[in-house]
Amino acid sequence: MENRKERKITARNLDDREFFYGHKGCPGCGGSLAVRLALKVLGEKSFAVLPAGCMSAIGFVFPQMAFSCNAMISTFAGTASMLAGVAAGARALGLEGIHAVGFAGDGGTADIGLQALSGAIDRHDRIIYICYDNEAYMNTGVQKSSLTPTGARTTTSPVGNRLRGAVTPKKQMFEIVAAHGIDYAATASVGHPLDYLRKVEHASRVEGTSYIHVFAPCPVGWGHDSAETIEVAKAAVDCGLLYLAEYTGGGFILNHDPGEFSSIRDYLLGQGRFRHLGEEEIEAIVAQRDSRWQRIRREWRT
């Protein structure tokens, strides 16, 4: 059930007010941009819930408080359950027009917070869960999560003679939440801000659970210049390692088909975490992308 009166959001009509300001994120942090933009769509009646991770660590540094909407820190595993509580509390108090929105990292989402999220989706709680995917546990110094892509160097998937970075494939979180029959899910990238804003706006009108997976480069953990965050986020879409898609009404929609992919090699070798990769390893990543896209193009609507 969706309320159809959606605004088309552009840089012109997006709220001028800042709700995430004066935070301590590293220069060029993609995750902080994802939080900032989402709150501009959702507005001052947002109740933001953040588990342990960079966005809580940079937002709440007593006595500095970067959020100017309601915001609180949840347990690491409990983002979605705290959101469910916020939504229930707001309902009990008769608050209207509020948004219970969570911002959790990839570790907090795909590893430790997965069961709470699964429960919320199952109950169709009216919450918006945003996973900012910086592809590792960044706040504790770059450890591998189940969303770290194959080959990426982290402190727990180092590069040496025996190990060549992460050995496991990236978990397909979007498809995992979709498999629950969630009310609304989407992937996004900070490199495609208008697409992301549209998805947040859509999520704000869904009478049920929404999940947005937003790709958010981390210059520190990925080893790229702070100025390149947007370029890297765009390149991930152009080379096909990241797809922009939605799951709604029980079906998958591919929002954007790059057609001919740009070079995966350039994408990877532009980042310190992948610079050790050899031709064979890159070819294996290309083959994985190709088989994934074959399936997407065959099965998903456009």
Added chain:
Amino acid sequence: MSHPSRSKAYRPPSRLEDYPTGTVFPAGHLVETSSGWRSKRPVIDTERCINCLVCWLLCPEGVIRKSPDGRLEIDYDYCKGCGICARECHPGVILMKQEGA
């Protein structure tokens, strides 16, 4: 006011009783700036700016503002000098200038 700014009235607690009890305190309460993080500062050539707002949209800090006369200005108190605005500006009218030079 569209942007929070540093509270100049704030005094750090000096006695134990001055600390808030519990974990709740007012939102948007800024006591420190981030300007010291920066080695380069972005400078917008507002004459050549086409007002596409790409920098405004993509700044992770949200420090680019639309001033009342329509020109863009930067809150240097909270700009960390990441360089995204200069990199993404289509006409290339934002330059990164060395601080202290």
